[in-house]
Amino acid sequence: ELTQPPSVSVSPGQTARITCSGDELPKKYAYWYQHKPGQAPVAVMLKDSERPSGIPERFSGSSSGTTATLTISGVQAEDEADYYCQTADVSGTYVFGPGTKVTV
């Protein structure tokens, strides 16, 4: 099971940090997805800290112990969305966090 804060509010140009906690995270990678209403989700961070091609440099990720963190530096209005962390369970299944609504 993964836990995330329900919401994060940030002013344009500031830094948003979204945490994801789970007992599996010391052993498993965390992935992050951005989801805007009515659109397809988009992967914004892979394997804790790898930014996929096409994702702006203001997105970064890290992980330490049982907590993974997605950081958005210099937040822009277009970053307003729901963000979900995800990991693989030891049983071969997958789990998403409950999501964090980022309001700019």
Place this chain on the structure above:
Amino acid sequence: EVQVEESGGGVVQPGGSLKLSCAASGFTFSDSALHWVRQASGKGLEWVGRIRSKTYNSATEYAESVKGRFTISRDDSMRMAYLHMSGLKTEDTAVYFCSGMIGDAFDVWGRGTRVTVSS
């Protein structure tokens, strides 16, 4: 362009069945795992299940909430994946997304198809 597109959603009565389809293009479909993820209204993303590639015998895994009721299949020749849903419950009402796992992540997603289970 790398993309997947879901179809087949609709309204079905409790206890009924429905088959969703996922059409893929722009990536090596036969080498990729295909997942189904759902989102109930006002709720977060919930992983439903996965089918692996033929290399891994097209093995499937499912979330406990759908195990025994949902089945995922694939047709590599048609670049299609399917979610067969039976014994539907009102709590299965959601938008269902197909996602292709090209690497280790849910790399490509569709916009989803809506399933409503209601009498």
